[in-house]
Amino acid sequence: MDSKDKSSKKNRAGALWEGRLSDTDPLIRRFTSSIETDRKLAFFDIQGSRAHVKMLHRCGYLTREEALSIGTGLDRIEREIREGTFVFREELEDVHMNIESRLVELSGEAGEKLHTARSRNDQVQLDSRLYMLEAARNWQGLLKSMIGILVARAENHQNDLFPAWTHLQAAQPMSWAHYFMGLAEMLYRDHARLASFVELHNYSPLGAGALSGTSLATDPRFAASELGFPRLFSNSYDQVGERDAFLEMMQIATQIMIHLSRFSEDWIYMSSTAVSWVELPDQVCTGSSMMPQKKNPDLLELTRGKAATVIGHANAAAVLLKGLPTSYHRDLQQDKVHLFDTVQTVAESLQVMTLAAEGLQLDTGRARKALENGFMMATELAEYFVSIGIPFRRAHNLTGQLVKYALENSIPLEGLPLEVIQDLVPQCGREVFQKLSPEVVLERSAPGSTGLESIRSQLKEWKKRLDEMG
Numbered sequence: 001m002d003s004k005d006k007s008s009k010k011n012r013a014g015a016l017w018e019g020r021l022s023d024t025d026p027l028i029r030r031f032t033s034s035i036e037t038d039r040k041l042a043f044f045d046i047q048g049s050r051a052h053v054k055m056l057h058r059c060g061y062l063t064r065e066e067a068l069s070i071g072t073g074l075d076r077i078e079r080e081i082r083e084g085t086f087v088f089r090e091e092l093e094d095v096h097m098n099i100e101s102r103l104v105e106l107s108g109e110a111g112e113k114l115h116t117a118r119s120r121n122d123q124v125q126l127d128s129r130l131y132m133l134e135a136a137r138n139w140q141g142l143l144k145s146m147i148g149i150l151v152a153r154a155e156n157h158q159n160d161l162f163p164a165w166t167h168l169q170a171a172q173p174m175s176w177a178h179y180f181m182g183l184a185e186m187l188y189r190d191h192a193r194l195a196s197f198v199e200l201h202n203y204s205p206l207g208a209g210a211l212s213g214t215s216l217a218t219d220p221r222f223a224a225s226e227l228g229f230p231r232l233f234s235n236s237y238d239q240v241g242e243r244d245a246f247l248e249m250m251q252i253a254t255q256i257m258i259h260l261s262r263f264s265e266d267w268i269y270m271s272s273t274a275v276s277w278v279e280l281p282d283q284v285c286t287g288s289s290m291m292p293q294k295k296n297p298d299l300l301e302l303t304r305g306k307a308a309t310v311i312g313h314a315n316a317a318a319v320l321l322k323g324l325p326t327s328y329h330r331d332l333q334q335d336k337v338h339l340f341d342t343v344q345t346v347a348e349s350l351q352v353m354t355l356a357a358e359g360l361q362l363d364t365g366r367a368r369k370a371l372e373n374g375f376m377m378a379t380e381l382a383e384y385f386v387s388i389g390i391p392f393r394r395a396h397n398l399t400g401q402l403v404k405y406a407l408e409n410s411i412p413l414e415g416l417p418l419e420v421i422q423d424l425v426p427q428c429g430r431e432v433f434q435k436l437s438p439e440v441v442l443e444r445s446a447p448g449s450t451g452l453e454s455i456r457s458q459l460k461e462w463k464k465r466l467d468e469m470g
Contacts, residue, residue, distance in 0.1 A: 035088050037336050038095045041127040042081050045095055046074050048126045048206060049114060051226035056116055059218050066110035073106035074099075095127075096120050117214040118206070121240040121328045125205035128336070130227070132249050133202060135343045136194045139256070142350035143191045144469045147184045149358045151462045154180040158455050161438050162277060162367035163376060168269075170374025173438035176362060178450040181458050183357075186259045191469060193252045201245040204229040208236035211327055241327040243317075246335050250314040253342045260353050261307035264300040267356060271297060277367040281359025284352060300356060303349045310345055313338035371438045375403050375413050384435040388427055398424050 050071065057067040077099055080086035092098045097120075104111035157176035164174035204227055207213065207220025213236045224232045233239040270278045280297055288294035317338050324331060378399050385395035401424060406413055414436040421428050434440065444451030448458075 032093060032330075032333075033090045034094045034333050034336070035090055035092070035098060037340065038124075038127075039088055039098075040336075040340055041095050041124075041131055042086075042099065043078065044127040044130040045099055045123070046078050047130060048123065048227065049074055049099070051223045052118055052206065053114065054226055055219055055223040056113070058222060059216075061116050061216070061218075062110070062113055066107075066113060069107040069110040070103065070114055073103045073111060076106060077102050094120070094124075096123055117209065117216045117218045119208075119210040119240070121210050122205050122208040122236075125208070125239060125242075126227075128339070129201065129205060129245060131343075132245055132339070133198060135347075136198050136249065136252075139346060139350065140191055140194045140198075140469070142347060142354070143187050143194070143256075144466065146350060146354040146357055147187050147191070147462075147469075148466055149354060150180045150184040150187070151459065151466065153357065153360070154178075154184070154455070154462075155459055157362065157364070158452060158459075159442065160362065160364040160368070161371060161441070162364075163370045163374060170370075170376050172376050172379055173371050173441045174450045175442065175452075175455060176364070176367075177455045177459075181455075181462065183259075183263060184462065186262075187256075188465065190252065190256045190259065193255065197245070197248055197252060201248075202229060203231045203233055205233050205239045208233055208239040211237050211240045237327060241324070241329070241332070243321055243332060243335055246339060247317050247321060250310075250317045250338065250342060253310050253346045254314040256346055257303075257307035257310040257349060260349050261304045263353060263357075264297075264304040267360065268297045268300050268304075277363055277370070279361040279363070280356060281361075283359065284356045299352050303352055306345050306349055310342050313342045368438075372412060375406065377413055377436045377438065377440075378403055380435050380440060381413065381432070384432060385425060385428070388425075390425065 053062065053067050053070050053074075056062045057064065062070070077086065080102075086098075086102070088095075088098050089101075092101050100111065100114060103114060154177035157180070160176045161173045162176055162179070163170045164179065165171050204220065204224030206223050206227070207218060221232050267278060267280060269275060271280050280295075280300070282295070284297070284299040285295045286298040288296065317335065320331060320334055320338075381402070382392070382395045382399040385398060386392050390398070402413065402416060402421065405420060406416060414433060418428075418430060418432075421432060441450050442452045445453050448454055
């Protein structure tokens with residue numbers, strides 16, 4: 001090979017390993033490239049490189065001039081990416097090599113020193129970790145916003161009742177306040193899971209190298225501090241192949257989306273023509289291309305549908321990992337395909353459902369009217385029988401007989417003649433009818449119940465929780 005050929009080969013962008021392996025087929029380059037996916041990590045990659053450069057300079061592997069040159073180059077690359085002028089090249093395979101290649105163009109030999117004591121294995125772990133921690137904190141903020149709206153809705157509807165259900169059958173009267181705070185409890189657990197996630201995974205993987213660290217005298221604790229991490233990884237071998245944070249985030253995302261899907265189903269049902277207890281805000285609905293009168297809950301239906309997509313990503317994440325030996329394997333490149341779409345979907349779904357929760361209009365009169373159907377005070381009646389000395393199982397049976405009588409005679413429970421009740425329960429007095437008004441549920445004093453005493457206690461606790469959530 002003449003000098004011209006050598007120069008041509010040296011200047012042509014190619015794989016890092018071309019010193020050992022022959023030219024890579026273009027098909028293989030396309031197959032292995034992740035740049036269309038992992039370019040989302042570009043700013044995190046630059047952030048990590050800045051800390052790494054400071055560490056290399058501190059440890060004597062970069063002169064002051066080299067560190068400044070690299071820093072200037074990284075600044076320019078960041079601007080180019082923000083302005084959309086940076087050219088991502090498929091043949092450079094991933095975001096890390098695209099940035100490094102451009103840095104060498106800008107900083108020359110100094111740029112070639114950037115990767116000292118660093119592998120793409122710990123580099124991608126760092127970038128992904130920074131991305132996930134930022135996403136987790138963003139989800140926490142979105143969850144808090146939605147919880148705050150649900151609690152505000154609860155505060156405004158403490159005395160309003162609707163027919164709460166089990167099996168989608170009328171069960172017992174319940175305060176709308178109790179319902180809204182029940183939804184808030186579900187999201188609060190999601191917020192707590194994310195807090196635990198951030199606490200568990202808030203450490204730096206930089207310095208783990210390819211799998212066993214480096215023989216160079218570096219200071220990964222300094223780099224961790226520069227990046228704002230409170231601690232450093234414990235074992236380099238574990239760190240390069242570990243994807244627990246990725247899998248755990250996917251599992252938390254699944255939980256969040258299942259909750260939002262269930263909220264969607266509630267509000268789609270409640271807003272249906274046949275029920276009409278609530279009306280959804282226009283901004284989360286669409287019309288029909290053919291029927292001018294339609295107001296369809298499309299965004300709620302899409303949230304419900306997107307939950308399936310996130311569950312699919314989480315399942316794929318588990319399948320991706322379950323058969324791999326420990327340490328790093330190229331299969332792990334696929335984690336970001338599932339991660340990035342999930343992060344965006346969860347954030348957008350939380351925003352949509354927050355709009356729905358805020359704009360939901362209750363038809364309290366229609367919901368209250370629905371309490372007249374379904375014999376919803378039957379449990380209250382059975383518990384009244386218990387209060388006058390009847391064992392619960394017998395009280396349950398006696399109440400069932402009274403419901404059957406009411407059905408056969410097409411009358412509500414409160415319309416039962418006293419003598420019919422006394423035929424079964426002689427010690428029962430006229431005060432029994434006080435237990436057959438739906439509003440009596442607001443008199444309950446049991447902790448965590450739909451009674452006003454409990455609701456006010458819950459609201460007080462929620463104000464404290466929201467303050468603690470920051």
